Amino acid sequence: MKKFITAVVVVAAMTTPVAFAHNQNYGHRHHSMAKFAEKLGLTDAQKQQVKDIRQADRQANQALFEQFRAKRQELRTLRQNNDPNAENVKTEVKALHQQLRAAHKATFEKIYNTVLTADQRAQVDAWRAKRQSAKQ
Secondary structure, eight states: OHHHHHHHHHHHHHHHHHHHHHGGGTTHHHHHHHHHHHHHTOOHHHHHHHHHHHHHHHHHTHHHHHHHHHHHHHHHHHHHTTOTTHHHHHHHHHHHHHHHHHHHHHHHHHHHHHTSOHHHHHHHHHHHHHHHHHHO
């Protein structure tokens, strides 16, 4: 019995750091936005403009996002039940996902065109080019 308890304690001790490491990415979007602002050297006014644009667009797209989440959940349920209508819902989910991607891109373009200076836009363009070359 002592060996069993010791084994359980050892396994628990070994898995706990993994669990905490997994949760370190919680809130990663906020972190990446702060990193983005730091790398570009955004002023406080620019940071506030970005925050305002993102918040307004998030509110404007909230209904679309909720619809996407509901359809995605419906798709999961249909797949679990082996329902043949799952393919129709999958098509709807893909369409909603494309709309969300377009909304995200529009938000980025709004920030790019209205908040960033010419130098900052050039820096973003260089990052995009580097990412594109890395993909190929």
